[in-house]
Amino acid sequence: MRKCALFVAFAVVLAAQHEDKSEKKSKNPAIGNPEAIAAGQKLFFASCAGCHGPTGDGGRGPNLRERGAWHPMDDDTMFTIVKKGVPGADMPALNRADNEIWQIVAFVRSLTAPAIEAKVPGDVEAGKQIFWSKGGCSGCHMIAGKGGFPGPDLTNIGGLRSVNEIRTSVLDPSERGVFESQPVRITFRTGGTLEGVCVDRTNYAMQVIDKAGKIHRVDMGGVEAVVFSKTSLMPGDYKTRLSRDELRDLLAYLSRQSVRPPAN
Secondary structure, three states, X not given: OOOOOOOOOHHHHHHHHOOOOOOOOOOOOOOOOHHHHHHHHHHHHHXXXXXXXXXXXXXXXXXXXXXXXXXXXXXXXXXXXXXXXEOOOOEOOOOOOHHHHHHHHHHHHXXXXXXXXXXXXXXXXXXXXXXXXXXXXXHOOEEOOEEOOOOOOOOOHHHXXXXXXXXXXXXXXXXXXXXXXXXXXXXXXXXXXXXXXXXXXXXXXXXXXXXXXOEEEEEHHHEEEEEEOXXXXXXXXXHHHOOHHHHHHHXXXXXXXXXXXXXX
16 A cells, blocks of 8 residues: 655655745645545545545554644645655655645645635525525524524534535534534433433533523433433435535535634
8 A cells, every 4th residue: 555644754844834924825726625625535545544544633644633743834835745755754756646636635634724714615695595494404503693403503613613524514424423512311310311412521510402402401410321322413314405516505605604704
């Protein structure tokens, strides 16, 4: 298996850190494009996962979800490193077409870059209509104080999550859990039960939002059993419920939800 170590000898990182502080951004259309990111993910799995892990969490090669080592690089520098490798380091050149290398770069960038910073294609206004009507998203999620429960509030989802994370959460919600909220069923020593989504917990207490949106603070001293579900409460049929264009537009709308404006 070819090793694709996106990383990068210390000398290369050090050099990147001394580049133009404006951090020149590439205008390559793959960067921030959900379709290019999805294609890059497949290429990454085939060529890079042997060192960096299938989701970029690291292994023999560095963890690409941590910005410390590689974030100072601009997109063009990263492209060159993936394409040509790093002489003298365990980072070989990757024998793929330029457009495929750009897709890999787009995927790696997507691991950490907030969606609000990405150039996400799609009709934001059409995506808004899908969120609040056909998609049924607002029945469980809120944006700016409007919507339902018990799903996570998405008011700042574009500022907190990457394009790839949002896309995965829509199309495969049980893959990583939906925005770190976990379905739970609690059985009390008194015999009663509570079902909802756990939004916070310690060794002594839990906070659970039920389907009506009510927040319950649960003292663990009165709990008989706690069962967390590995399956998200979010429907898993959006691949068929919405068309490809509708999914693109919905992702465009969600990516714009942020409490801060997008970077210029």
